[in-house]
Amino acid sequence: MGILRFILLVSLGLVLFSLKTTVSQPRQESQVPCLFIFGDSLVDNGNNNRLLSLARANYRPYGIDFPQGATGRFTNGRTYVDALAQILGFRTYIPPYSRIRGQAVLRGANFASGAAGIRDETGDNLGAHTSMNQQVDQYTISVQQMLRYFRGDTNELQRYLSCCIFYSGMGSNDYLNNYFMPDFYSTSRDFNDKTYADSLIKNYTQQLTRLYQFGARKVIVTAIGQIGCIPYQLARYNNRNNSTGRCNDKINNAIVVFNSQLKKLVDRFNKGQLKGAKFVYLDSYKSTYDLAVNGAAYGFEVVDKGCCGVGRNNGQITCLPFQQPCPDRTKYLFWDAFHPTETANILLAKSNFNSRAYAYPINIQELANL
Numbered sequence: 218m219g220i221l222r223f224i225l226l227v228s229l230g231l232v233l234f235s236l237k238t239t240v241s242q243p244r245q246e247s248q249v250p251c252l253f254i255f256g257d258s259l260v261d262n263g264n265n266n267r268l269l270s271l272a273r274a275n276y277r278p279y280g281i282d283f284p285q286g287a288t289g290r291f292t293n294g295r296t297y298v299d300a301l302a303q304i305l306g307f308r309t310y311i312p313p314y315s316r317i318r319g320q321a322v323l324r325g326a327n328f329a330s331g332a333a334g335i336r337d338e339t340g341d342n343l344g345a346h347t348s349m350n351q352q353v354d355q356y357t358i359s360v361q362q363m364l365r366y367f368r369g370d371t372n373e374l375q376r377y378l379s380c381c382i383f384y385s386g387m388g389s390n391d392y393l394n395n396y397f398m399p400d401f402y403s404t405s406r407d408f409n410d411k412t413y414a415d416s417l418i419k420n421y422t423q424q425l426t427r428l429y430q431f432g433a434r435k436v437i438v439t440a441i442g443q444i445g446c447i448p449y450q451l452a453r454y455n456n457r458n459n460s461t462g463r464c465n466d467k468i469n470n471a472i473v474v475f476n477s478q479l480k481k482l483v484d485r486f487n488k489g490q491l492k493g494a495k496f497v498y499l500d501s502y503k504s505t506y507d508l509a510v511n512g513a514a515y516g517f518e519v520v521d522k523g524c525c526g527v528g529r530n531n532g533q534i535t536c537l538p539f540q541q542p543c544p545d546r547t548k549y550l551f552w553d554a555f556h557p558t559e560t561a562n563i564l565l566a567k568s569n570f571n572s573r574a575y576a577y578p579i580n581i582q583e584l585a586n587l
Contacts, residue, residue, distance in 0.1 A: 246306055246307070246308055247305050247306035247307045247308075248305045248306050248582075248585045248586070249305060249380055249381055249382050249435070249585050250323070250324070250377060250380050250381055251323060251324050251325035251377075251378075251380075251381040251382075252298070252301075252302055252305065252307065252311050252324075252325040252381065252382050252383075252384065253311075253325045253326055253327075253328070253356060253381060253382075253383045253384070253433070254298050254311060254325070254326070254327040254328060254329055254384045254385075255328050255329060255349060255352045255353070255356075255383070255384065255385040255386070255387065255428075256298075256328075256329035256330075256333070256384070256385060256386035256387060256439075257329060257330065257331060257332065257333045257334070257340075257386065257387065257389055257390050258272060258274070258291040258329075258330075258331035258332065258555070258556065259291070259296065259297060259329075259386055259389070259556060259557075260296050260297055260298045260327065260329040260384070260386055261274075261289065261290070261291060261296075261313075261327070261329040261330055261331045261333075262288060262289055262290050262296060262298075262299070262310065262311075262312075262313050262327050262329070263275065263288050263289030263290070263313040263315065263316065264289070264313045264314060264315045264327070264328065264329060264330045264331075264347060265289060265330055265331045265332075265345075265346060265347075266289045266315070267315065268330075268344065268345040268346065269344050269345050270331070270332065270343055270344035270345045270346055271332075271343040271344050272330075272331030272332035272340065272343045272344065272346055273289065273331065274287070274289055274290060274291040274292075274331070275287050275288065275289040276538045276539070277538065277539055278293070278525055278536060278539070278540060278541070278542045279291065279292070279293070279536065280293065280294070281293050281294075281542060281546075282294035282546060282559055283295065283559075289313070291331060291552075291553070291555070291556045292552045292553075292556050292557065292558060292559055292562065293524065293525075293542065293546045293552050293558055293559050294546075294558075294559030294562075295310075295559045295562055295563065296562055297386075297557075297562045297565055297566055298311065298327065298329075298384060298566075299562070300562050300563045300565075300566035300567070301384070301566045301569075301570070301581070304566060304567065304570050305382070305581075305585065307324070311324065311325045311326065311327045312326065312327065313326075313327050313329075314326045314327060314328045314355055314359070317359075320366060322359050322362055322363055323363060323366060323377075325381065326355075326356070326359055328347065328352035328355050328356060329352070329386075330346045330347035330348075330351075330352065331343075331346060332344070332346040332390055332394060333346050333347055333348050333349060333352065333387070333390060334348060334349065334387065334388070334389075334390040334391040334394065334395060335348075335349050335387050335388060335391050335417050335420050335421050335424070336348070336391055336395060336404075336417070336420065337350055337351075338395070338402070339390045339391045339394055339395040340390050340394045340395075341401075342394055342398060342401045342402075343394060349385075349387050349420075349421075349424050350424060353424050353427050353428060356428065356431065357427070357431050360374070360378075360431045360432060363377075363378075374432065375432055378431075378432030378433065378434070379432065379434040379435070379493075380435075381432075381433075381435065382435045382436075382437065382581075382584065382585060383428060383433040383435065383436045383437065384436075384437045384439075385425065385428075385436065385437065385438050385439070386438075386439040386501075387421065387439075388417065388421075388440075388441045388472075388475055388479075389441050389442070389444055391417055392441065392444065392468060392471060392472060392475075393444055393449075393468075393555075396408075396413055396471065397467075397468055397471075410470065410471040410474050411474055413471070413475075414471075414474040414475040414478050415478070417475060418475070418478045418479065418482055421479070421482070422482060425438070425482075425486070426491065429491045429494055433494070434493055434494050434495065435494075435495055435584050435585070435587060436486075436494060436495070436496045436497070437496075437497045437499060437581065437584070438479060438482075438483060438496060438497070438498055438499070439498075439499040439501045440475075440476040440479060440480070440498065440499060440500050440501045440502045440503075441472045441475060441476060441501065441502065442501040442502055442504075442505040443464065443469055443472070443502055443505050443506050443509070444468060444469075444472065445464045445465035445466060445467070445468035445469035445472070446463075446464040446465075446469070446505075446506075446509060446521075447532070447551065447554065447555055448521065448522055448523045448526065448530040448531055448532025448551050448553070448554045448555075449530075449532045449533075449535075449554035449555055450464065450465045450468060450532075451463055451464070451465075451521055451529075451530045451532055452528055452529040452530040452531075452532035452533045452554070453465075453532075453533075463521070472502065473502070476500075476502055479498065480498050480500075480577065483496045483497070483498040483577070483578075487578065495579075495584060495587055497576055497577065497578070497579060497580070497581065497584050498576070498577045498578075499569050499575055499576055499577075500575045500576075500577065501565075501575070503575055504565055504568060504569070504574075504575040505557075505565075508520075508550060508561060508564065508565070509521075509550060512550055515560075515564055516547060516548065516560070517548060517549065517550045517560075517561075518548040518549075519543075519548060519549045519550065519551075520549075520550040520551075521551075522549070522551065523535070523536070523549070523551045523552060523553045523554050524542050524543040524546050524549040524551065524552050524553070524558060525540055525542035525543065525552060525553050526540075526553050526554050527540075530554075531553070531554065532553075532554040533554070534554070535553045535554040535555065536552070536553040536554075546558050546559065546560065547560045569581055570582050
């Protein structure tokens with residue numbers, strides 16, 4: 218009996234030692250400890266599911282190629298940030314803020330919301346959503362929640378957050394669902410292309426600075442893609458006289474002004490305006506253009522129509538509930554009237570990660586290693 222008791226005590230001691238070493242020396246599985254995501258429907262993964270909004274994608278055939286099905290992602294499978302999280306080494310996707318509980322926030326959170334913009338009123342035509350200002354508010358609440366896991370040590374929490382990556386992709390809806398929607402918004406009468414971009418950059422500067430004040434040090438900001446060339450715009454523009462090409466150049470030209478100013482903002486931040494921070498600018502305008510122009514080289518057979526949608530270019534009405542999509546999504550650049558397919562998202566994530574072709578002044582891998 219004494220020998221048995223001795224064996225049990227030794228076994229228990231080994232188990233406790235094993236548990237102790239496991240807790241005190243956590244295995245770092247990803248290149249960065251956490252990833253925080255801000256944006257619109259290009260990266261939303263379910264935050265709009267319970268909102269009274271037309272900007273929702275929690276129905277089939279959305280998610281037709283995603284293991285969990287229709288989660289609220291506005292594509293057939295993985296989004297750009299899903300692919301990025303995998304490349305960074307995260308074992309699971311970063312969850313939407315609306316579903317995060319407890320310590321899960323230490324791995325990051327996705328605050329993105331379909332129809333969201335830099336301006337608060339952007340996207341109101343589609344119903345409820347979470348604007349960039351509101352997303353930043355949600356992040357600051359999360360920081361307060363994280364502080365409890367660092368026993369109130371703000372310095373330790375700051376050191377932790379400084380190793381994380383922050384991704385922000387904003388601005389598309391400020392043009393699609395604001396500036397170029399004159400029947401609903403007055404911005405096109407209140408501003409011209411330059412002054413509107415000025416106003417957006419001013420607001421965006423304040424929002425990104427607030428993220429910095431709450432710990433962000435490694436930040437990715439994305440340019441607006443060529444939304445004058447998405448199926449929605451092609452469908453609307455192709456029935457009008459268009460002597461300069463199939464894309465809506467008026468929209469693209471306005472976006473170029475914004476993108477140019479955003480890149481200059483990254484330079485200002487990196488040159489000391491936000492001390493200790495490193496910002497990376499992703500040229501989504503050029504990368505989406507290259508994917509379309511060189512589509513065949515990437516396996517795309519269709520670059521001007523949605524895989525799922527209604528009307529001209531499958532872009533006049535976006536993908537409807539239980540609609541039958543194209544059989545081979547890998548051949549399409551666009552999933553619906555607005556959003557890329559999973560294949561396109563993966564290609565874009567890979568191209569930005571270890572190359573400077575579309576990343577400035579360094580790529581994402583270099584940012585992660587800082």
